[in-house]
Amino acid sequence: MSPRPGFVLEVDRSTPSTLFWHGEGFRLERLPVGSRVLYAPEPVDALADPVAAIRRALQEPLGDCAPLSSLLHPGMQLTIAFDDVSLPLPPMRGPDNRQLVIEQVLELAADAGVDDVVLIAALALHRRMTDAELRHALGERIFDAFAPHGLLWQHDAEDPEQLVHLGLTDHGEDVEINKRAATSDLLIYVNINLVAMDGGHKSVATGLASYKSLRHHHNAHTMAQSRSFMDQHRSELHTSNWRMGRLIAAAGVKVFQIETNLNTDTFPEQFRFLQRREWEWTARDRAGFLASSKALQATPDRVARSIFHSIRSPHKMTSVQAGEVGAVHERTTENVYAQQLLEVEGQTDILTMGLPYICPYNVNSIMNPILVACLGLGYFFNMYRGRPLVREGGVVIMSHPTPWAFHPGHHPSYIDFFEQVLAETTDPVEIGKYEESFATDPWYVHLYRTGNAYHGVHPFYMWYWCAHALEHVGAVIVVGGDRAAVRRLGFKPASSMADALEMATDVVGPDPSLTHLHSPPLLMADVP
């Protein structure tokens, strides 16, 4: 039986309260009659034998590309780059897709007599992964075979010795990427595709790039012109990455792309109620919700955070494709859409969303206020194809505690950005004047290179990520957030959903239409 597609529920008097994520907790909200609630399609079936599927993909590549085994030969230099800790969300139960794929690649390489192999975590400007995170992504066997010998690298975008400038695109964009990857006889990129934005030429052109290169597309202008960046064909972010990808190929870098899709089977058994539609909750779901909610209310924030970050998601590989970057990514994107797309008729005055405890940049960390903004306005707002779910001048209502809290080891520059830059302006264009000083700050560079810190410029990227939404909406309201932190973001705090709805009518007028994005599990709205 094929999984049920997504569903648009129209709220009536008999509709039970709607579950909202609220950081490391949940809220039940009664939405006005006539509101729409968007439910994600149910998880598509997992591959019955992912290893066999991987082998087949490697031997039957897509596009203009030979089978992987024929590209491997003794004496060659092989580099395998892979997505970092930001994917997937939540981290998946082992074995991780990266482990499954890389094991097969290494087997082929060994069969071909390739002995110069280096693995590189494609961090871009993200934090370095811990050994535990690398072990989880790659599996013990790969980690133990490579890490002790210095053959498991983490891309260092600040080490000039590790970078090579390949030239300028026809738009004058610097393309500077990891030297080992660029100069290898073959670069294999292993991806996990969670949302339509991931993968394609973005994997190498972003994941293995330097700040000098990234700044050409990670800026307020590009982000505002990516409508959305989940729709590659209407995304300046992708257009720029694709230009860079073409230049990388023209410079002689041979890329063999391997992309994997995941289904949206996101939460383990004890949190199953999160994946079910409320009116279909069983007694067990209700008990699970009540038990979780009560327990979390009595749990200190730190402990609750630790509990949630220990979740290992049961999501499974649904497909794997390999070969030429463009052809591979086209198939991957089709698969993402097949899993996540939900047709929605028309825009809404008010878009509500419950934000969970995790986003790509706080795995095993704190969801600080900047990341709250980025998750809501950068990611969830952009989960559309066609037109944004909320109309221009509409209101976004987000539910999240938004604590004024930061992980000092992971997000040091975020603290200064929040305290100094956002205190002065929240305009994504205007903040640009501070970008260079954060990007080149020697302390941030030091922490990025030697600790587990995001690069100094990263909070700017998070704010640029919000540029399209900030330009589009009339107001952003945060329910249940730390009031000072919410105000610092330039948003309006509300203590309850009822208050938020009342405040929203000041912006959009009386009797507004309301749509709730019931996510995660992830869904993408197709708004004609």
Add this chain to the structure above:
Amino acid sequence: MKGLVFERNLARFAASRMVSVLGGSGRGVTVGPLRLTDVEPPELPGPGWQQVRPLLAGICGSDLSTLDGRSSRYFEDVVSFPFVPGHEVVGTLADSDDRVVIEPVLGCVARGITPLCGACAEGRTGGCERVAFGHLSPGLQIGYCSDTGGGWSAAGLVAHDTQLHPVPDALSNEEAVMVEPAACAVHAAVAAGVDTGDTVAVLGAGTLGLCTVAALAALSPPGSLLVGAKYAHQRRLADELGADVVVDPDQLMRTVRRSSRSLEASATLTGGADVVIDCVGSEESLAQALSMVRPRGRVVLVGMPGRVTVDLASLWHREVTVTGAYAYGNEDIGGLWRRTFDVAMELVAAKRLGRLVSARYPLDRFEEALAHAGSAGRRGAVKVVFDLRARDRFRGTGPSTKGPLS
């Protein structure tokens, strides 16, 4: 006439200290050695002295420190009991009704000492080496000397001609009472030795901190003037008075680090501010200053410190200079040798420092006044003053003044 008198009474001193520790600065006055009593006008110590009737007299951090029993025992031999506190004074001359501001330091000239000590001979009366000697009882300033009286008394005080500064008509009383703290700030700004392009961090944004910001901005603007201010009104004022960046105190070190592009090691910046001006004077603020000043940089103590325990390893290792900035006298301002009070008078007018006077109290409400001053920041105030214009008690005198008498 009524006046507030501070007597030597160790038991009350200890009680005051205990209450202020428990209840907050200024609260210990209820049990301390300060009392409102009948006071006779002080006698003129000799020729060249004048009787002054205070109009407004400020409550200073050092006054609170003394009343709270927190001040250092260092001062024991340079004050004489009983004394009438109050050294920030605008008043009128008893003979002529002319308004004057008092320069309270009791240097060699006022004490009738000849030859003058080295500091006084150079015009640096703040550094007078004879404050416990001469024909006056010991007392480093009016307001700490049993012979001169002080500003917190309707009976008035006496001051030597050299301590009197006529107040221009254009200056309101609220502005005039700010001249003394402004003079301290001018001296501190000069002592800081700021070069163009320097990064200067100011810790604290009470009266002294704000005046120092104003003085730095006016007299020797640094490349970057960073201020740590605890309260919203302090942040606003610091910004208006010339700070480039104003942040919460706990953010100041990060701001200095960013500004100086330093690294961090052992909770100390590897680089840091060229100059840190500590306008708080606590153990924490001194430690903070040492952690954010650059190697071979300068820490200027403007807020009155007491006994503190501070790790000086970084000072030794980084060859940091720590210097005090007390009072005034004459300063080298752009190559000109000028009276600090003259410069301060201009600064007060130019920066409209009278707006820092937040509340005025009559003497008989001194307990409230001192409690207010002790919690000024928290209560949205900066400078609290006694208003001794008895006939005008219930009339406001300046557009910028707000408080219990306005």
